[in-house]
Every structure is written in C-alpha cells, then in structure tokens.
Amino acid sequence: MSIQPTQSTDFSLSAEELREFHERGYAGPFTLYEPEEIKDIWRRERVKLLDRSAAVYQDEEAHSGVTNIANYDRHLDQTFLAEHICRPEIVDRVSSILGPDVxxxxxxxxxxxxxxxxxxxxxADTFANASGAPQIVWPEDTGFGGTITVWCAFTDATVDMGCLQFIPGTHQTMFYDETKGMHYDPATVNAVDKDGVRRGFFGYDYRDLKIDPDWEPDESQAVSMDMAAGQFIVFWSTLMHASHPHQGKTNDMRMGFASRYVPGSTHVYPDTEVVEEYGGRVSLDRYGAVVVKGENRNPENRIATETTRGVPFSRRHG
Incomplete structure (x- = not known):
C-alpha cells in the first residue's frame, strides 16, 4: 500500500512568512500533530524502532560512539517516519524555499x-564537519549550500528540557570551516563551557572549526524555540543553532526528530560508500534519498522509491 498525504491543502509559506524566513533563517513553530496524538504515536513507534531487522544500517561499528549513527534514516524502514517526511504540511513549506524538486x-x-x-x-553547510568529507554538494552555480532541517518535537521541548536555540540572521555567513576537521573525543561529553553551561557536540569540539579563533557567537541575540509535542520548526542548517541542557526538573525525555531536505539537483553522498562520524561507521549499500516532491535532478544520487519493507513513498505534486 502506498503512503498517501493526509490532506490536499496547500501549506506553502505565505509571502510574509517567506520574507521572515529569509531574514531570520527559520520559520515556525507550526503544528503537525496534536499533543496527545503524537504522544500516543510515539509510545507505539518507539517500541517498533527496537526492531532493526529492516534498518538500512546494520554495521556493528555503528553502535559505538556517543551519537548512534545506526539510528540515522529510520524513515527508510519505519512506515510512520516514511509518512512523516512526506507530509504536505512539511513538504509544501520546504518547497516554498527550495523549489519544485525536493x-x-x-x-x-x-x-x-x-x-x-x-x-x-x-x-552545517556540506556536513563534512564530523565525517571529514562533504555529504551534500549543491551545484556550483548556486553559490550556496546547506540543508533545510525540519525539527519536529515528538515530546514537549521546553527550555528546561533542552529545546533548540537560534541566533537569527546568521544563516548567510559561515563562521566555521568544515574542511578543518574535528577530532572525536568522547571525554568531551558533559564538559562545562566558559559560562558554566554543560554543552558539547557529541564527542567533538566544534570550536576547532572556527574561521576566526577569537570570534564568539553573540548569545545575547539568541532565541529559544520552546515547542509543544507535535510542533515543528523549519530552519537552514547554516543558521547558528544550539540547544539547552536538560535540567532534569522532570523525568521525561525530550525527543526531536529531524528530517533534512535539499533541492533535487544536489549531489548526496558524492564519491563515498560509507559514512564515518561520531565514533561509528555505516555502509551506504542500502541507502537512498527520497524524492518528496518533483524529481531527482542528479543522476548520480541513490534514490529509494519504497521502504525496506516494501511501502512506496509518496511524492508531492503541483
């Protein structure tokens, strides 16, 4: 059975929303699921995720490290996540920014x-920061890169629980050089920064990539993205972003699910058969990007037309 969009409404960003997006680098939050709806869904789906028999990444090496890259791309085997990435509420808004092929x-x-x-x-521009090699490359004549990230709160995401932070307007200038590379060191986890805040980058020190070693983000301009369960935010990966620590004032975890989108002309995973980062390594043998709208315009891309369980992906038209 094919995954079908749940609605036929056009959810494209309005002219004003698009203007604000280009100015700030993000749009939203928008509501995709009602809080009780997504809480019920997540209780069910998190159990299904334990079944890795159809997951595209099976390498034992992927289970090491602070961030488990074996859990990348579970939309390629889990039906709910496959449907989620194709939702018109998401795809129409992303297409407003990226164009007709996504x-x-x-x-x-x-x-x-x-x-x-x-x-x-x-x-993140090419996502070479942790892997050491570009993972996405836009056509040379575009003069830009990055990805549109749609970060959906599957649980409440408050300041105390570790919600996202953005510094608006920083998406058009790269303050980091991804080609410099970072050294993976799990001992950096839970380190305390100069202001006494426990922040890190999954076993890396992102400050190693700074173009100007003396530059510091202007945190006085930071805004916190407090979201209820079921809401999502759309932002450029080149936007300066971070997250708060989970203060432990509640025993509840915070769970975010990020889907990343690029134009159909982008080259995905060029010249590589594996992804190595965060202390793990996975093969791309079973991987494929998903066309959620329009067409794939780069013939070198691996494309998945259905999940590993045989469920076709929906493609948005118009």
Missing amino acids: LCWRTEFFPKYPGDEGTDWHQ
Whole structure:
C-alpha cells in the first residue's frame, strides 16, 4: 500500500512568512500533530524502532560512539517516519524555499534525557564537519549550500528540557570551516563551557572549526524555540543553532526528530560508500534519498522509491 498525504491543502509559506524566513533563517513553530496524538504515536513507534531487522544500517561499528549513527534514516524502514517526511504540511513549506524538486536526504533522532548536556553552537553547510568529507554538494552555480532541517518535537521541548536555540540572521555567513576537521573525543561529553553551561557536540569540539579563533557567537541575540509535542520548526542548517541542557526538573525525555531536505539537483553522498562520524561507521549499500516532491535532478544520487519493507513513498505534486 502506498503512503498517501493526509490532506490536499496547500501549506506553502505565505509571502510574509517567506520574507521572515529569509531574514531570520527559520520559520515556525507550526503544528503537525496534536499533543496527545503524537504522544500516543510515539509510545507505539518507539517500541517498533527496537526492531532493526529492516534498518538500512546494520554495521556493528555503528553502535559505538556517543551519537548512534545506526539510528540515522529510520524513515527508510519505519512506515510512520516514511509518512512523516512526506507530509504536505512539511513538504509544501520546504518547497516554498527550495523549489519544485525536493529530496529528503537524511533523518535523525535527537533524544535528550534528564541531566544531558546541551549542544554547542554550530552551523552545517556540506556536513563534512564530523565525517571529514562533504555529504551534500549543491551545484556550483548556486553559490550556496546547506540543508533545510525540519525539527519536529515528538515530546514537549521546553527550555528546561533542552529545546533548540537560534541566533537569527546568521544563516548567510559561515563562521566555521568544515574542511578543518574535528577530532572525536568522547571525554568531551558533559564538559562545562566558559559560562558554566554543560554543552558539547557529541564527542567533538566544534570550536576547532572556527574561521576566526577569537570570534564568539553573540548569545545575547539568541532565541529559544520552546515547542509543544507535535510542533515543528523549519530552519537552514547554516543558521547558528544550539540547544539547552536538560535540567532534569522532570523525568521525561525530550525527543526531536529531524528530517533534512535539499533541492533535487544536489549531489548526496558524492564519491563515498560509507559514512564515518561520531565514533561509528555505516555502509551506504542500502541507502537512498527520497524524492518528496518533483524529481531527482542528479543522476548520480541513490534514490529509494519504497521502504525496506516494501511501502512506496509518496511524492508531492503541483
């Protein structure tokens, strides 16, 4: 059975929303699920995720490290997540920014448990920061890069529970050089920064990539993205973003699910058969980007037309 969009409404960003997005680098939050609806869904789906028999990444090496890259791209085997990335409420808004041809090239879970550190300020253009090699490359004539990230709160995401932070307007200038590379060191987890905040970057020190070693993010301009369960935010990966620590004032975890989108002309995972980062390594043998709207315009891309369980992905038209 094919995954079908749940609504036919056009959810494209309005002219004013698009203007604000280009100015700030983010849009939202928008509501996708009602809080009780997503809480019920998440209780059911998190159990299904334990079954890795159809997951595209099976390598034992992927289970090491602070961030488990074996749990990348579970939309390629789990029906709910496959439907989620194709939802018109998401795809129409992303297409407003990227154009008529859109690929979902990666998804990731971002759990934060009581007592977990925050994530350090960072930007991502080609996503070479941890892997050491570009993972997405836009056509040369575009003069830009990055991905549109749709970060959906599967649970409440408050300041105390570790919600996202943005520094508006920082998406058009890269303050980091991803080609410099970072050294993986799990001992950096739960380190305390100069202001006494527990922040890190999954076993890396993102400050190693700063173009100007003396530059510091202007945190006085930071805004916190407090979201209820079922809401999502749309932002450029080149926007300066971070997250608060989970203060442990509640025993509830914070779970975010990020789906990442690029234009159909983008080259996904060029010249590589594996992804190595965060202390893990996975093969791309079973991987494929998903066309969520329009067409794939790069013939070198691996494309998945159905999940590993045989459920076709929906493609948005018009």
